[in-house]
Amino acid sequence: MPAAPAPRFPVGATLLLLLAGTPLLWALGSTFTDWAQTAAWAALWQHPQTLPALGMTLWTGLCATLISTGITAFMLGRWLAAPGTGHLSGDWARWLSPLLSVPHAAFAIGMVALIAPGGWLLRLVSPWPSGLELPPAWSTTQDPWGLGLIAALVLKEIPFLLWAAWAHVQQPGVQAQLRQSLRLAALWGYTDAQAWWRIGWPQLVRALRAPLLAVLAYSLTVVDMALIIGPTTPPTLAMLTWQWLQDADPATNAVGASAAWLLTLLLLVTAAGWAGWRAWPLWRQRQVRGVRFSPGVSKAAKPSASRRPLSVLLGIYAAVLGALALGSVSGPWPFPKLLPEVWTLQAWTGVLQSSGTVWTTLGLGLCSAAAALVWVVAWLEWVPPRWQQRLRPLWMLPLVLPAVLWVVGLHRLSIAWGLDGRAIGLWLAHTLSALPYVLIALQGPYGAVDGRLARVSATLGRSRAAFLWHVKWPLLRSALAAALAVGFAVSVAQYLPTLYVGAGRFQTVTTEAVTLASGGQRALTAAFAWLQWLLPMLMFGLAAWWGRPRRWPAAAQ
Secondary structure: OOOOOOOOOOHHHHHHHHHHHHHHHHHHHOOHHHHHOHHHHHHHHHOOOHHHHHHHHHHHHHHHHHHHHHHHHHHHHHHHOOOOOOOOOHHHHHHHHHHHOOOHHHHHHHHHHHHOOOOHHHHHOOOOOOOOOOOOOOOOOOOOOOHHHHHHHHHHHHHHHHHHHHHHHOOOOHHHHHHHHHHHHHHOOOOHHHHHHHHHHHHHHHHOHHHHHHHHHHHHHOOHHHHHHOOOOOOOHHHHHHHHHHOOOHHHHHHHHHHHHHHHHHHHHHHHHHHHHHHHHHHHHHOHHHOOOOOOOOOOOOHHHHHHHHHHHHHHHHHHHHHHHHHHOEOOOOOOOOOOOOEOOHHHHHHHHOHHHHHHHHHHHHHHHHHHHHHHHHHHHHOOHHHHHHHHHHHOHHHHOOHHHHHHHHHHHHHHOOOOOOHHHHHHHHHHHHHHHHHHHHHHHHHOOOOHHHHHHHHOOOOHHHHHHHHHHHHOHHHHHHHHHHHHHHHHHOOHHHHHHOOOOOOOHHHHHHHHHOOOOHHHHHHHHHHHHHHHHHHHHHHHHHOOOOOOOOOOO
16 A cells, blocks of 8 residues: 655745745844843933834824724624625725725825825815914824824724725635625624624734735835925834934944834734734634623614715815826915915926936836736745744734834845845845735635646546636736735835845935925926826726627627
8 A cells, every 4th residue: 555645845936935035034033133132222221212202103003903993893894793784895995996006105205195184185174164364383293192103003904904804705705705704793682883892803804914014014014105294393104213223333323223113022022912802703703602691683884874974085086186187286375375385397398307316216106016926826826825824923023023124134134145235135025024914815816716627637647737817816816906906006105125235326206206205396296296196097907808708709699
């Protein structure tokens, strides 16, 4: 009797693991030397701004994470819990594309244009009924409470969490099982809201561990949005870390490296607390059979009402982008006039004169997104599922590590490998940053392909390559195009890796927009911020066009 074949790790999978895992682990490992710098740690704790910045970081990061998670859960409940509201289908997720394509920095610049004391919203009510003839001395941006940063983070993270939930429910049987649980809860006498919050959401939140951790990590360690709209008295710890890391003094730079690790420790502690907090709804789910509710009639929500939260979100994004578009063509614009006195394309002329910046952004985005997509497809195709599950935390490192720590590791990697200030080093940094997003975007649809198709193809004598080229990948055309667009959008939004690994030799629309945001060139800043959104949006549009279903002509009778 022949022995059962021993489990093996394919050669191709090993090569893929080395290609992406080596630079990831090298970048992370190179930062561990900062632990031994006791003088830097002492200087960090003795700095008068450290503790206030730490408190501001906890306040803004935790508030933004809790609020965005709560709103996301509410919106998902409106679609999934109430009968007659439809499924989380591709048509539903299509509306998330324009929201996901807005980079964080561009959104923050647009928010400033809206809510600043001399911004568009206040102009709408001035001089009547507000009675204001001059911009008020209000701290609506860079306020000492960090409310502007919290609002911007919440509005940017909701689409990401909705997209992650959509990617999960596309897996085989997930949405059907969830709806079956909710219908069963209705038979027990639960209302729609009770069923969702006690049974539906606890089931879904377990699958959103990585996206929720990513939201928490980004909210605690964001730099570019904090530079634009965040508080300055005190600043967040990420902003302080960034300032110290830019200092030419080695001692100050070492303090910045220690602060980056302090942010990592803060993230680990808050993530542990977050996990404990999330365990509460799971406990409630286990106790659900012991709780009695009076039977009630479940009211079916109208489809229009279930779409209302998304319509509000779309309206806010439209207002932000409209403010950017208006600002990019405005000349002199005294307060409280609603519209500029002079319309001009001078800012866009400046953008055209910086065509090298645009081409650099396009080239980096396309090359890094394509490389990440090829790697992810090969990983999902060649690697056994058990290894995919075990190694998934490794690929999520760029998503959950503090941005300042991640970029320090990338910078040291580029120096050690001789890639500092070179295009290939910048491409590698962007590719590693885009990889987890592409993996999240494609893993659900890739796993949803019916495995029986491969067996049917094999019985017809077709090779594996023929099945992939003519059956599987054409079926996944829309998902592949969307994943490529997601990777491109992530690359366009990269700020810290471009500055550090590029050593200031490469300018992208994001670095230009963030740099200009600290100056007084309002129109040029708006133009670059608008372009920062327009490029990913065009890519999402091309992906939707290329991935649309093909219709064959009717056969001749």
